[in-house]
Amino acid sequence: MDLRTTDAPADAAERAAVDAVLGPPESGWFGGERTPLDGHVAIGGLSRARSLRHLLLPALHALQERMGWISPPALGYLCQRLDLPPAEAYGVASAYALFTFQPASPVVVHVCDDVACRAASGGDPTGALAGHAGNAGSGAAVTWQPSPCLGHCEHGSAALVQKSGALGGRASLAPFTSGDMDRLVALGADVELADLPVPLALVPQAGAEDTRLLRRVGQVDPASLDSYRAAGGYEALRRAIELGPAGVIAELVASKLLGRGGAAFPTGAKWEAVARNPVRPHYFVANADESEPGTFKDRVLLDHDPYALVEALTIAGLTTGAEKGFVYVRGEYPTGAGRLEHAAAEARARGLLGDNVMGSGLRFDLEVRRGAGAYIAGEETALFNSIEGLRPEPRNKPPYPVDRGLFQKPTGVNNVETLLSVLEVLTLGGAAYAEQGTPGSTGTRLFCLSGRVARPGLYEVAMGTPLRALLELAGGVAEGRPLRAVLLGGAAGSFVGPDDLDLPLSFEGAREAGATLGSGVVVALDDTVAVTDVVARVARFFRDESCGQCVPCRVGTQRQEEVLARLAAGRPLHSVDSELALLADLDAVLRDASICGLGQTASSLVTSALRRGLLDVPTGTGGTGGIGGIGSGGSGGASRNGSENGRDDR
Numbered sequence: 001m002d003l004r005t006t007d008a009p010a011d012a013a014e015r016a017a018v019d020a021v022l023g024p025p026e027s028g029w030f031g032g033e034r035t036p037l038d039g040h041v042a043i044g045g046l047s048r049a050r051s052l053r054h055l056l057l058p059a060l061h062a063l064q065e066r067m068g069w070i071s072p073p074a075l076g077y078l079c080q081r082l083d084l085p086p087a088e089a090y091g092v093a094s095a096y097a098l099f100t101f102q103p104a105s106p107v108v109v110h111v112c113d114d115v116a117c118r119a120a121s122g123g124d125p126t127g128a129l130a131g132h133a134g135n136a137g138s139g140a141a142v143t144w145q146p147s148p149c150l151g152h153c154e155h156g157s158a159a160l161v162q163k164s165g166a167l168g169g170r171a172s173l174a175p176f177t178s179g180d181m182d183r184l185v186a187l188g189a190d191v192e193l194a195d196l197p198v199p200l201a202l203v204p205q206a207g208a209e210d211t212r213l214l215r216r217v218g219q220v221d222p223a224s225l226d227s228y229r230a231a232g233g234y235e236a237l238r239r240a241i242e243l244g245p246a247g248v249i250a251e252l253v254a255s256k257l258l259g260r261g262g263a264a265f266p267t268g269a270k271w272e273a274v275a276r277n278p279v280r281p282h283y284f285v286a287n288a289d290e291s292e293p294g295t296f297k298d299r300v301l302l303d304h305d306p307y308a309l310v311e312a313l314t315i316a317g318l319t320t321g322a323e324k325g326f327v328y329v330r331g332e333y334p335t336g337a338g339r340l341e342h343a344a345a346e347a348r349a350r351g352l353l354g355d356n357v358m359g360s361g362l363r364f365d366l367e368v369r370r371g372a373g374a375y376i377a378g379e380e381t382a383l384f385n386s387i388e389g390l391r392p393e394p395r396n397k398p399p400y401p402v403d404r405g406l407f408q409k410p411t412g413v414n415n416v417e418t419l420l421s422v423l424e425v426l427t428l429g430g431a432a433y434a435e436q437g438t439p440g441s442t443g444t445r446l447f448c449l450s451g452r453v454a455r456p457g458l459y460e461v462a463m464g465t466p467l468r469a470l471l472e473l474a475g476g477v478a479e480g481r482p483l484r485a486v487l488l489g490g491a492a493g494s495f496v497g498p499d500d501l502d503l504p505l506s507f508e509g510a511r512e513a514g515a516t517l518g519s520g521v522v523v524a525l526d527d528t529v530a531v532t533d534v535v536a537r538v539a540r541f542f543r544d545e546s547c548g549q550c551v552p553c554r555v556g557t558q559r560q561e562e563v564l565a566r567l568a569a570g571r572p573l574h575s576v577d578s579e580l581a582l583l584a585d586l587d588a589v590l591r592d593a594s595i596c597g598l599g600q601t602a603s604s605l606v607t608s609a610l611r612r613g614l615l616d617v618p619t620g621t622g623g624t625g626g627i628g629g630i631g632s633g634g635s636g637g638a639s640r641n642g643s644e645n646g647r648d649d650r
Contacts, residue, residue: 068164302336489518
């Protein structure tokens, strides 16, 4: 027996929002008008309703955007349409930060207060906003609330504007100032999202001849297929069709291309494993849910080179025998999702997607799915659950996705940077691609520079480039101030110091140094940045983003944050030494017993900061600084699921 919270019916607008995604109800059993025939005939049956389960997340988006919140009657109607227990649907919806179950203002502004924006502003950017515009949640037509990273880290401040109504949706603002908040408040519910300026990506190398992945950024119209083809677009797909699946895989193997999301798994081996699996059908997923604080590379590629992702995913599908693909785009990227949907539609209309791709007789199509604010959904199996309409929780491995992935079928999954690198492999040839970078880390890599650098933005360098050279490319530390530390790899990464600037930015170089490249995050911190505040924010991030499925992560991230708060306040339980011992125990348990990479790396940055003496907390012998012997597994090294930063191939 399922608990039903209300017998009130959904109103017409709520039903219309759901029906726009699911189609009109076929009978009174599933939300339609009851007729005498319903007592004798079941059209479609329960299997028909349950086959639509994968549309749960899009339907929740539709309700949130139309109504501004998800009411119990609306959730009840959606559950009736999908034959779902309300408690189960609530469990799914409550996992996402962009959905709310309380009436909200017509316009809600999510303001970033995460590590990159804190480093750039020298403190909590929402503190000044509260003093200017009132506390979070205050206001009538327009309210604001703090948010984790929104993926516009190069600007140093960002906001996501979420509006409800018939023209509801989301739009990004970056950089975001108190003046922007004033203008939004003045417009109130009349704000038009289409009138808000689209953030300009900071890509100092855009269009440079010595870049590969960034060479089309700023040079190609992201809304024009003809513009993309004039720049060489779809030549890689043509070559892939000529080579055939075995030929493409051979080129990938020769290129030694490793996944760019952190796991560093050989791309050719992954594609070959999916292609050879006899179970049908196959799927291929592009993971564009980058939500590691400090990461914005995929956002730039989605916004400015969407056709390249459509082409690369098509190659992946044809090579691995998948006829259907998905691009899972984080919900905080409205511009990228819109441009990608437009690119797919135009490619489909021109015969580059669909039943006869480029006249080859081969079939492949794709669908864009939007996330809704859940960091854990970037883990590949949690992402599959999200697409399927389940709660975004990681699955146990094995079985691995190449055997049982999306809809329990063989599935390939790569992040956006990896897929666009495949285009370069086919353009240059596998052997030529392998000549770039280092023998163990071939090709080029995108790095997201933010914090206290003179020219923040997205940069592309050959693998193995020293960290010093990358920082110099970005103009060094802003205002010439002394460098205190560099956060490398994101929230799941580690700190390196001024003495580590000769660190080669390669997988093997980072591994040897006990660090990780992760998703390409590089946040520079000078002597004005309170590292303790940055680490505390990371601890709170992991506490909030834990899916709660396993006890080590659910409880461990909570306890870690509590210990750090007590130490920062100078109020340790028993003694400082006992608190440090507890942090060491938590580090071991999180790494060894968590089910996925989020828990396994949730303590990496904390132990790294303690080792390097970056936290302003008292030591066991007096004074402040680093503590030796905290944790025994390194800071940001490989986790037991084979991912350098535990995020799989994001």
